[in-house]
Structures are given as C-alpha cells and as structure tokens.
Amino acid sequence: MTSTIDLNMVNAYIPGRADVGPETAATIARRDALLGPAYRLMYERPLHIVKGEGAWLIDSDGRRFLDIYNNVTSLGHCHPRVVEAITRQVATLATNTRYLHETILELAERLLATVPGTDLAHMMLTCTGSEANDLAYRMAKVRTGGTGIIVTETAYHGFTDAVSQFSPSLGVTVDLGAHVRLVPAPRAYHADGADLGERFTRDVEAAIADLKRHGIKPAMLIVDSIFTSDGILPDPRCFLKGAVEAIRKAGGLFVGDEVQPGFGRTGEHMWGFQRHGVVPDIVTMGKPMGNGQPIAGLLVTHDAVAQFGRDSRYFNTFAGNTVSCAAAVAVLDTIEQEGLIAHSARIGTHLREGIAALAERHEAIGDVRGVGMFVGVEIVSDRARRTPDRELTSRVVNLLRDKGVLISACAMGHNVLKIRPPMVLDAGQADMVIAALDESFAEAAAGN
C-alpha cells in the first residue's frame, strides 16, 4: 500500500498516527487502492461525512460536527435557495456559453455591480479557482509580453501545471517555475512595528529587479488578499498599495485572488482587495461562488483581455453552464437578502473577541487576528520569541475535531489555526467554538 504521509500538508491524515478503528481503516485502504497515492485526507482520524445542514456536517454514525472550515459552503450546507435554484435549472436546461442565455448575463451584471467606478469591465467563467488563476496568467502574458510572476512565500493559487508553479504552499517537492519569485508575506505579528506596506513594496520591487536581472519580463503580481495560506493576514489596511504601484510601473498586472476572501466573507465588502484601497486588473474568484456547485471565474479590465480576446477564443464546456450560473445568482441573492456581509462582521467580531479573551489563560495563543468570518490564531511555544508550535497546533485541531468542531491550520510554520465559519454562523455556534477551543488548549497544555 502506498503511503499517504505528507508532511508538506497542514492537517493531513498520517497513517498509523492514531487508531481510526477497523471500519474507517478498511474504507481508507479501499480509497487508497481506488484513488491512488496523490489524494490526501484531513485529521488524524478522517471523517466519513454523509450529510450537511447549515453549519453542520453529519458523519456515518450520525454524529454532528460544527463545520467552521469549509469556505465553499459559505451560506451553510445545502442552503435551500441554492438547492432550489439547482433543482429547478437542472430539470430545465444544462448547457453551454456557445448559445445565448439570460442567466449568465444576469450573473455578469450582478458581479460587475460589486465593483462600481472601476475599470473592471467583463466577467469570464471557469469551473475552478485554479482555472481562473490559470486564465488570468494566460491573459497577463499576452497583455504584458512577460512571463514573470511574484507571489508570497506560502501562497496557494491552484493545481494546474502553470499555477502549481506559483503555489509554493504545495511544498518543496513541487517545483516552482524559473520565472517565479517569492516575497515574504506581510506578517504584522512578526514585524516588530515596522511599516508593513513599505516593507512589502520594497520586497516586490526587489523581486521585480531580480526577474529583470534574469531577463524575465514581469507579467503579474498575484495575491490572495487575505493571505490565507500565509497565515491569514488582514492588517494593516492598504498595505498592498505600494506593491501594486510597483508591479504596474514594471509593466505587469496586479491580480487579486479572491477565491478565498471573496463573496463577503471579510464582513466589510464583497471582495478582500477592497479593504486595501486597490483595484486589481484581474479579480479571480471561486469556492463559495455556487455554494458547492462548481463555478469560478474572474472580472477583468477591457485593457487586460483585449489582445487575448482577439488572439484566442475562450471556451470552457462546463463553465457558465446554466445550472452553475443559476446557483451563483442564488448565492448573490442570499448574501444580499440575508444581510450576510453585516452578519459576518458581527458574528466574526464576536468570535474573534471570544478567542482573543482565551489568550489570557492560554499562553500558547500568540496572536488572534482576522476580519469577518476569517480568523487566524497563531500558536507559539514562546510568546516573547513568537516561536511557531506546529505540534501543538496539530494537537488543537485534532482535539477540536474530537469535540465536534472542524477547523484546520495554515502558515509557513503550520502553526496558525485557520477558522472559516460559514457566513450564516450564529452567536450560539460561535460560543460553542470558543468553548471548544478553551477546552482544547487546556487539554493540549495538560498533555492530553
């Protein structure tokens, strides 16, 4: 049997580390045989989920888990409005963008209305965030004549051949492209009060200079505006401005990867970049766009797509299919009608403050940060030195799982709890999370 050990991956299931019971062991063995060695599971004891309801996932034994990790089902699992839209459309028509159809145009109008007064002019659809970032790169190459890419040191942007080459969080066994440069993520907790914006600008400028020194013309700077895999880094506001100016000055595009922060999760705006007072040339999006239905895409300025559109037709058989578009319109309706951006801000603040209060009695909690329904908790073995504690982080994630609360971790040191509740989380559920974290830190400190 092929091993699925993956020390590069945060929170991967590692065979043999915990007793999973005979039934789960048999299912894992069957899965390894069928899906092969590239697939991974999460948690020391993987979950066998059979049902989803709102913020809950239910396993094959009927046990309920509060799912505050999956950022696809951002409206909660099986949101009735999305289920209804899919159910209706799939029985009516499921076809492609080579015919005229109203729903894709409505979707484009609705999405473009989220970025008023900007140059973002067109919507293009893909099936996955990876495809959106891949397409953004193709367009950036055509627009700029360059190939160089700048990303943060633990970024994840996707898995296609091109995009995996600028996704360093896949680990050192996946080669970066020779045309890719990494810059340090803007980590306020580790900055000792330095001006993060200035530092990030300087780092991007150095990366541009290094690309040019190697004869590589810059094509784009791409960042996840909440820096998810780098450890969830929202502050200070506007720290991206100088870097964006630098890449543009060098002839490159600025691509905002909103696959994770997008669709209101930050509790302030529809898009994470809006926190930073910048407007990307291309905004990529995905995950929560269809609340589970495969749909992703991008917004782009006319300037960034004009030459590409002359040279290359773009057709993606399933992207923009009528069913996925109907799901995405239902998602936008729900965010608006349930007031989920404001709700995310309110509950997210409650959750963040509750977790921050835990730091008073749990020495391991070095930093609590985030915005809206995106919370990062940095775990350290020494507060003064801010030493990452990967082991304890993993312990807490797995203790929480055993208590029925699902999260994961992130960051270069694998030591930041990654908490991404559905935007519909209520205050009582947030309190459950805080209580479970409190218990887990206590047990982990006691060596349980």
Added chain:
Amino acid sequence: MTSTIDLNMVNAYIPGRADVGPETAATIARRDALLGPAYRLMYERPLHIVKGEGAWLIDSDGRRFLDIYNNVTSLGHCHPRVVEAITRQVATLATNTRYLHETILELAERLLATVPGTDLAHMMLTCTGSEANDLAYRMAKVRTGGTGIIVTETAYHGFTDAVSQFSPSLGVTVDLGAHVRLVPAPRAYHADGADLGERFTRDVEAAIADLKRHGIKPAMLIVDSIFTSDGILPDPRCFLKGAVEAIRKAGGLFVGDEVQPGFGRTGEHMWGFQRHGVVPDIVTMGKPMGNGQPIAGLLVTHDAVAQFGRDSRYFNTFAGNTVSCAAAVAVLDTIEQEGLIAHSARIGTHLREGIAALAERHEAIGDVRGVGMFVGVEIVSDRARRTPDRELTSRVVNLLRDKGVLISACAMGHNVLKIRPPMVLDAGQADMVIAALDESFAEAAAGN
C-alpha cells in the same frame, strides 16, 4: 464594440454576416459588453436556448431544434435519472474529497471495471477535460523526466496554459509550446491506400527524433482516439499500435484523451482506444461524464502516478464533490440499463448509411465515416482531388440550423460536418437528420 470575428474557429458567429433581428442583436451586444472579446457564439444566427428535453433544444420563441451536436448531454438533455441524482444529492451533501465518502469510491470501482485486465489502477477526478489533460501532463513530466509532447496537427485538448500549448486547433494566434511537435492526423480518405498505421508510426518516430535533436526528452503522445477536431478518423482499427510502441520506447507515456469519444459514444466499447487494441498509461475523460454536471477525470496506472503522488498532493475543491459523483454514477447506470452502447451502434449505423446514400445525389459529399454516434461528413469541391470546401460546409451547417437541426464542423480544412447525436437518438430522429441534410445539400448546391 469589440469584434468577435474568429476565422480560426469553425462555425463561429461572425457579426454582420447574417441578419439576426433586433432582439438577438441587442442580446449579443449586451453579452459582448459583459463577457468581453474572448467569448464566441455559434452559427450565423446565434441561438437563444431556454430549455432542453431529450434530443431537443428549445429556443426563446418556443422553436424546437434537434440537437445532434452537444456531446455533453449524451443521455439527452435533462435525463430524469441524472436530474433525480443531482436533486437528491444537492439537498443532502455537497462537499469534497478530504472526507471519506462512498459515492466517489463507487464511481472509481465502476470506471475501473470498464478496463479489466489492464494496468489502469486508479481514478482521479477533475472538473473539466482540460484539467484532466493538464494533470496528465503534470504526471507524465514527473514520471518521465521529460517535457516533450506529440499531438496531431489539428488536435484540441483544452484551454489551460499548459494544454493550450498543445491544442493546435485553437489557431495560429495561440502559440504552441517549444516542446510540442505536431504530426499529421491519420486521414484514411486522403491516404491513397497507404498503410495509415505505418505512416502514423513513422511520423511519431520522426517527431520523437526531432524533440531529442532539440534536447527535449519526450513526456507523452496524447491523442483523442476518434480524432474529433482532426476530422473524425476512426479507421482502420488498430492504427495507433505502432505509435504507442514508439512513444513508450522513447520513455514517454501514451495518453488517451477520451473526453470526446468516451462513455460509449463509439457504439462498440466504453472507450475509443479500445477500438485500436492499445491501453493508455493515462485515460482522460470528461464531457458526457455527468451529462452536464461539471465532472471530468482520468484513469491512470500505478506506475504513472506513483512518484507524482509522493511529491504532490492532489486536491481540486470541486472535483469529486458528492453531487458530481452522484451524477456520474447515474450516467453509468443509464448507459448500462438503457443499453445505450448497443443503441448507439444501431442508430449510428442507420444514420451513417443514410447519409452515405445521400452521396449518390450530392457530389459535394466526399466521404462519410464514423463509428457509433460519431459521424463525420467530408465536404469537397472536387471529388477526384478531394479539395476541402469550407464555404459549402459552413453553408450546410447554417442551413441545417435554420431547418431545426444543430450540428457543427471540424478538421483542418473546416470542411467536415461534425455530427454527434445524443446516444438516445431514435431512428425517426435519425431520419429527420438525413432528410434535413438532403435538403440542405440540395439548397446549398442551388446557391441558396
């Protein structure tokens, strides 16, 4: 307004070529503004489709079109079994492969059971055929240590940055990779009785030698086993054998792109490569896999994925989601329970013979070929010289559309009618197609 003229694309809508009426013109203008210049529509007068039922598409005026072109909805539009599977699963659970779930394992078992006695051992899932071919290339590079790719001269394998570089049918304005070599497609109609297998083998060997001469190690030969964009080239059986041996001898993999011929469409087997007595190292699939629900993937030998699986975790958020897997299982059930492979052979033969009979009275029909529900009709201005007649081909496609029958065209000369009925087409519908073709050729010859 940006022009959407695309002479590289067969059957693209070209603004101004026909009067589309004020309502359609307004919708097209709105669409161009919203989706930008890279999107294309089909037909001289694009269709505004609102409903699908079996082999029929229905437009916004209630007009019915026999859809014998879309090879995604291979079971017919809105097949009740697939609609039911999606409707049920989307209300139950829509989540990802980082948890255990039964349906993905069932799907893998069912798909692997279609290739008994081969080394194909694992299934991996993507959302699109492009992603499947992109992933195949990533694995081929890791397995072989090479980067070189050999494809046929008018092949289409997808739109990602990597895959578009080996999809010459995108046209001369989309650059091929420096590591890509093209070989002539095995066109029996133009072979003057030469041994096609021998010729194709020789061409692939020459491409391998040329790659090596340029210091490029071969990674893979990839072919669509029905050569869809090259003009639908099924015969003679087994012509791939020598080429497959040649690429393996050179250390490369053979990738069978079954995105178009797969899932029984050839009316003989589940997969097109089975016609040729070869077994790929990787079999990619997509389009009809979920009858419209976005799902695609591949089967792979353990040898081809082993090192990749050690180096790289593979996770695609939407791929393998429970809803798409449920749709794919329903597709397999339907193919089996409705006996659609045998049905495709029977009706496909009826259709092909009916069209072949038309050649007696329409001089422009140079060749009628195909297998199962895949028919190619090569249109020539001179039978003796087999001169491609692109203009007439386009005329016939658009006359058919006006008569309520939807097809398209393909091949380097843009002169092969591409006819891909749903596998559920009945004999009466096949007769309608034959009659509409008869009329269209007559009218086109009369200069209408």
